[in-house]
Amino acid sequence: MSILVNKDTRIVVQGLTGREGMFHTEKMIEYGTKIVAGVTPGKSGQTVLGVPVFDRVADAVRETGAEVSIVFVPAAFAADAACEASEAGCRLVVVITEHIPVMDMIRVKAFLNARGTLMIGPNCPGIITPEECKLGIMPGYIHKKGSVGLISRSGTLTYEVVHQLTSAGLGQSTCIGIGGDPVGGMNYIDLLKLFAEDPETEAVALIGEIGGDAEERAAAYIAEHFNKPVFGFVAGLTAPPGKRMGHAGAIISGSKGKASDKIAAMEAAGMTVVRALGDFGATVARKIR
Amino acid sequence: MNVHEYQAKGLLKSFQVPVPEGGLATTPAEARAVAERLGPGKYVVKAQIHAGGRGKGGGVKVVDSPQAAAEAAEQIIGMTLVTHQTGAAGKLVRKVWVEKATDIARELYLAVVLDRVAQRLAVMASPSGGMDIEEVAEKHPELIFTTHVEPGQALWPFQARKLLFGCGLTAAQVNAGTALVQNLVRLAWEKEATLVEINPLAVTGEGTLVALDGKINFDDSALKRHPEIAELEDPEETDPLERQAVKQGLNYIRLGGNVGTMVNGAGLAMATMDVIKMAGAEPANFLDVGGGASEEMVTKGFEVILSDPNVEAILINIFGGILRCDTLAAGVVAAAKKVKLSVPLVVRLEGTNVEAGREILAQSGLDFEVAGSMKEAAEKIAQVVAAAQAR
Numbered sequence: 001m002s003i004l005v006n007k008d009t010r011i012v013v014q015g016l017t018g019r020e021g022m023f024h025t026e027k028m029i030e031y032g033t034k035i036v037a038g039v040t041p042g043k044s045g046q047t048v049l050g051v052p053v054f055d056r057v058a059d060a061v062r063e064t065g066a067e068v069s070i071v072f073v074p075a076a077f078a079a080d081a082a083c084e085a086s087e088a089g090c091r092l093v094v095v096i097t098e099h100i101p102v103m104d105m106i107r108v109k110a111f112l113n114a115r116g117t118l119m120i121g122p123n124c125p126g127i128i129t130p131e132e133c134k135l136g137i138m139p140g141y142i143h144k145k146g147s148v149g150l151i152s153r154s155g156t157l158t159y160e161v162v163h164q165l166t167s168a169g170l171g172q173s174t175c176i177g178i179g180g181d182p183v184g185g186m187n188y189i190d191l192l193k194l195f196a197e198d199p200e201t202e203a204v205a206l207i208g209e210i211g212g213d214a215e216e217r218a219a220a221y222i223a224e225h226f227n228k229p230v231f232g233f234v235a236g237l238t239a240p241p242g243k244r245m246g247h248a249g250a251i252i253s254g255s256k257g258k259a260s261d262k263i264a265a266m267e268a269a270g271m272t273v274v275r276a277l278g279d280f281g282a283t284v285a286r287k288i289r
Numbered sequence: 290m291n292v293h294e295y296q297a298k299g300l301l302k303s304f305q306v307p308v309p310e311g312g313l314a315t316t317p318a319e320a321r322a323v324a325e326r327l328g329p330g331k332y333v334v335k336a337q338i339h340a341g342g343r344g345k346g347g348g349v350k351v352v353d354s355p356q357a358a359a360e361a362a363e364q365i366i367g368m369t370l371v372t373h374q375t376g377a378a379g380k381l382v383r384k385v386w387v388e389k390a391t392d393i394a395r396e397l398y399l400a401v402v403l404d405r406v407a408q409r410l411a412v413m414a415s416p417s418g419g420m421d422i423e424e425v426a427e428k429h430p431e432l433i434f435t436t437h438v439e440p441g442q443a444l445w446p447f448q449a450r451k452l453l454f455g456c457g458l459t460a461a462q463v464n465a466g467t468a469l470v471q472n473l474v475r476l477a478w479e480k481e482a483t484l485v486e487i488n489p490l491a492v493t494g495e496g497t498l499v500a501l502d503g504k505i506n507f508d509d510s511a512l513k514r515h516p517e518i519a520e521l522e523d524p525e526e527t528d529p530l531e532r533q534a535v536k537q538g539l540n541y542i543r544l545g546g547n548v549g550t551m552v553n554g555a556g557l558a559m560a561t562m563d564v565i566k567m568a569g570a571e572p573a574n575f576l577d578v579g580g581g582a583s584e585e586m587v588t589k590g591f592e593v594i595l596s597d598p599n600v601e602a603i604l605i606n607i608f609g610g611i612l613r614c615d616t617l618a619a620g621v622v623a624a625a626k627k628v629k630l631s632v633p634l635v636v637r638l639e640g641t642n643v644e645a646g647r648e649i650l651a652q653s654g655l656d657f658e659v660a661g662s663m664k665e666a667a668e669k670i671a672q673v674v675a676a677a678q679a680r
Contacts, residue, residue: 075510101511103481106409110440139610139641154556156608160663163608163639180555182405182483209556212405235559238544238566239575242374246540246555246577248510249405254423259563276567277560278664 079104095121119185146171152207164281180247188218210236297503311388320362331390342372396489418489546571584620614646
């Protein structure tokens, strides 16, 4: 078991014929991901990397049974692409694209919510269920099938944690990068609910960073409702207030969004918080074996 | 992107939000001329920097003649203003905004903000204007009224009324204020601002509403669609090194410590800063060279880090996922030779082809410390810093 995606998930790539889309689709196919279609308006009839290309997501869904979309479309067109996937009936849209305007994302979110479509991202590395389905831009080889679920707002920081887990002999059930933007799809709590139901997931790693209060809310949820062990890490203890640290959502506003508050909330919720990033894998291994 | 108060007021005015009449001055003579043009009465001379709390720092003066406006400008222009938002170093004031003083009966708070929890825009109002709104929210949450903007829709008048009656305005003021609040929301949507704040919004002695201050933050990701907003950016408000870095396409923030960092990815970059602190040193900067981290980007990264005279050592932390470590190591070596690296360097590499990458670093003839794990990187940087401080 796993959450959101597995070896049978049929995927359409929006922006398949672009540079990024093509590069990462090749890696996803190599990993064994079931990419069944690509969409680029005006390029139907082509076959790229052995994958048929369609003009519209609705055509791809009808012809190939695609149920999940991944979006590599440039920022100016990505919001439109996500809504198209939703309208075509995809149950889940993963938006990799960075720098999508916030006002676009507010509208996308409302559009998808009205149609019951789930979203991961934007500005994220995607989702991976190790040894089954790599739906994103993460390096596949660092992952290993196992029982730790992972949720993170970051990309390379997540790879670091996954690498440590794998090196410590701990595999992962599903790893999700929810993205670094202030407005986006599924949040920590949405995903914790799925991990709670997943018998394969025995523990969860929750990787946070400065900005907003999603970590505090997740901690409150965990304290009340979540019964599996959760391991936390928060990046940005040394980040100054008022400065955007790379990710659009990573900013301390006034006194809100500080790493120290997030860590305190996690500890109060009974989570194991790892302070030194280098100790993450070993800490999890010590606690759940 | 942030703008100055005078620019925010210009935008507010263009969205039919009443603001006091005024003008910008970069010299005392200009300040006098603005005051003379505004006609007799009292004037407010306000320092224009990107920070709040200017009044407490001595950057706002109320005067009663054009001559006094010139004198106030003389004092304010050229001063280094320190407020709770500038940091200890403060900010140099280069210009002042001179406006007609307003007869204030009451001060309200009004803002359109991106509500990350609700994942949409919120409009907030409070009868406790002119104060730090966070403090009001903490001590008197009952004095803050909030409504949310339906995505893509204009604000309904009843939503504005809910806020304004909550603030205790009269029926006539609520009428005028409803359009004002709706216009503020329209400004946020049309110009893609994640914060439009008026603090205070004055109720004048005559009972009209006037925005006495204005703060607007624009969504950087949307600036391409709004060239007229992008050109409002004041490069002087950015640290010169940060400005240089932006030109090079680097995501760099100066922090003031002694250990420079170069990392691929924002989250890992922050975590690396934290590691440096835990090792007993202070991070000099945040620098995300992007997932790709090409030789060109690494060279530019070195140049920016080394332009900071505080830097005593550098920690490079790269998690080479898709990017191969051998390619990256070759890039680091070439870049270090190109910039004639003069401070100790610890390189931590992990990922694809990591053995080949470490071999390239070891064989480079350059004085690199190579670390495997995050833990080892932290230890090595601590040693390097201790050695530097012992010298």
